[in-house]
């Protein structure tokens with residue numbers, strides 16, 4: 001345990017009693033953990049860092065990864081058959097493309113019934129994408145936009161209309177954005193949006209040991225620690 005008065009605070013300290021809503025630990029389905037053994041080691045390591053539960057959120061990107069959507073992912077999750085102490089569930093990180101509405105019309109991988117984690121392309125977005133998100137909310141889904149601080153269109157437009165557009169949705173901070181892991185622009189906007197109280201949720205987006213190493217290396221201020229710490233309660237409501 002750390003003391004605010006005598007020791008540095010690290011991003012990893014936020015994993016104490018943490019419920020993660022974003023990570024890529026279902027083996028062999030995306031750019032995250034490649035196999036079962038790797039996943040089990042990562043899960044054990046996260047447990048050792050204080051994590052209590054997590055949603056595995058594999059990318060669902062049409063044509064990009066060797067997974068064919070929800071039913072295959074559900075089967076693979078069942079086959080993974082985790083029996084350890086963590087509360088592990090299956091969600092997904094949906095890429096907003098033309099196939100997204102079809103996923104929602106089927107049997108999507110949600111968190112706490114109606115919450116759907118989504119991502120845009122890092123480099124671009126379209127108004128059609130926002131139309132799809134709006135239509136999803138009309139269908140009763142709660143949209144959680146992953147790591148808004150990472151998107152070029154957010155960084156380019158700063159405080160104005162794009163922020164107003166995305167803040168209609170629940171926003172999820174990537175912890176490592178605060179360490180500059182996703183670039184200096186993401187760090188700047190993560191800090192700014194955190195100060196502005198724009199985030200509802202927080203995730204690690206863990207793909208590999210390198211992510212956990214970086215969380216253990218990155219020092220943060222008490223102010224940042226406190227601001228992120230309150231988001232952890234929101235994460236918990238999704239379990």
Ligand SMILES: [Fe+2]
Pocket residue numbers: 022023024093146205
């Ligand atoms: Fe992700």
